[in-house]
Amino acid sequence: MITRQLGSEVRWMLRRPRTLIGLFGLVLVPIVISFGIWTAGEDGGGGPGLSAIIQGNGLVVPIFTLFLSLNLLLPLVASIWAADGLAGEAQHGTLRGLLVAPVSRVRLLFVKLFGLAAMSLFAVTLMAVVGIIAGTAFLGSDGMATLSGTTLSTGEGLVRIALFVVLVTFQMVSVGAVALAVSATTEHPLVVQAATMVTIIVFQVLGQFSSLDWLHPFLITTGFPGLVDVMRDPIPWDQIGDSTLLAGCYLLIGTGLAAIRLVTKDS
């Protein structure tokens, strides 16, 4: 019963044209990045963060792409899916049918959350796979050079990429969970997207002011840069753990608020 609901939710999401267009757009990112670095040529090298070591190091492309996308693109995609999930259904009038059906509303929420998580994982994995292919094709690869100057074997590199995919997906789902809470309160999907993106951007702006450093540990965006530690060797787990716990708190808050709103909603 529940697997059928979960399956149909994901099928519904995949059938929407905007989902397909969105996925296509996401897939372009690693290709454009690889192509851009390839055309920049050999004089590259040096620079802040991952961009310094990406030349001739194709396996870094998926991590670099996801790391860049996490700041804006992936939250945007998560907010679109969260918006469609509840607000979109309310706008079409289909949410009423789901609410009066003899199915628990909590289960409805978890189906929506599952759809969000499954699609996020799918999108992030897709970007990573295309990144591996495009990076290897344009930049070549011989193992994976890390920020610490060590070179990992291709197998170890793929494990790092898989780990990064999981971490990024979790951040994305947490943003989506908060968006889902907004989505439960309105029937205008655009409101959900706008609210989520404004929050993410405002958080990032607040993160720039050192006079507000007491606020930074509360902002989910503070956790994003620390995920780059996956590319250090050996991996320091502190920041990765903190970022994931921070996102976990947002996931709890978002899911809880969405559940409260759904349960108390008049059908």
Add this chain to the structure above:
Amino acid sequence: MNKRKVTLAAAAAGVITGAAGLSLLAMPAGAGQPPTLPDVSAESLVEQVLTSKPGAFGGTVEVDNKLGLPSIAEIPQLADGKHSARIWTDGNGKFRAALPNGQSEQTIVDDGTTTWSWNSADNEVTKSEHKADQPRPAEDKSESVNPAEAAKQVVGMTKEFSDITVDGTARVANRAAYELVLTPKASEKTLIREVRIAVDSELKMPLRVQVLTNGTSEPAGTVGFSEINVGPQDAKLFEFTPPANAKVTTPEAKEERRGQKPELGIEQALQGKDPQFFGTGWDTVVGARIPAEAMTQVPAEAQGLVDKFTKKVSGAWGSGQIFTTKVATILIADDGRVVAGAVPEQVLFDTIGQVK
């Protein structure tokens, strides 16, 4: 209806847990109860610190720096603020340090015969092979982030000029430690009020060093482990192979390119050829004379930087510029004499006349 209430309560509990979790994450980790340890005399503790041989360990070192130093491009970790580094040693001279700098990283590996220094921001490796009769500069740098070595040097140099006491215990990096306090004797003319060294109760290895200056209760500088695991480390950590796409250079080749960086002009200017030492203990003053041609070689931008951080002074000894931090003072006379020490400026004015 009852089921609905249960659901609501569960959801509310989830929200509250999440909010509480956020606040917990935002709170700095507590130091924990100071452990109870058997009494130890200050003399024997100092003796044990100086003779301790830490052996192999790996850990994370945190540096909290409020010295008021300008940031130097080569060692951004020294600028004001909190920085962390990860270090590993096998206890026999092999060493690895990872110094994250934003999203970049500097790695220094000493595999016993060669010191490798990698900087991800330049995609460049500096390779220097050890020569038997030469000092190992890279090691000095890597050791400066190792609180155990730094503390040993401080204790060795100053123990005769200090009142040494054991002031309770502390928990550092989840290990029990004694707090060894070195207070400069009253006759010492120094900016430093006291140096507190947390000494591991089992290994007698310094785990944390805090420098306190006159007039403040907060330490001006803290170097200490936030995490440490003692025992043999993975041998692979002490090997280094430069990445396929990195430039590999030697320190000499790098030196030649250095002149272009203004900050390094000052650094070179301050490193006189033959340093002379005046006084003993805490108020030791280091003096040097920079050759006149080196003074004029300092590029204009470097001069601008010097002016920004110093103030002009003059006296019976001549005139020059003085650079003050909380723990040290540097006086550069216009004729090329330089003196520096952890002393108030008056001591430097009195000493600079002796620089040859």
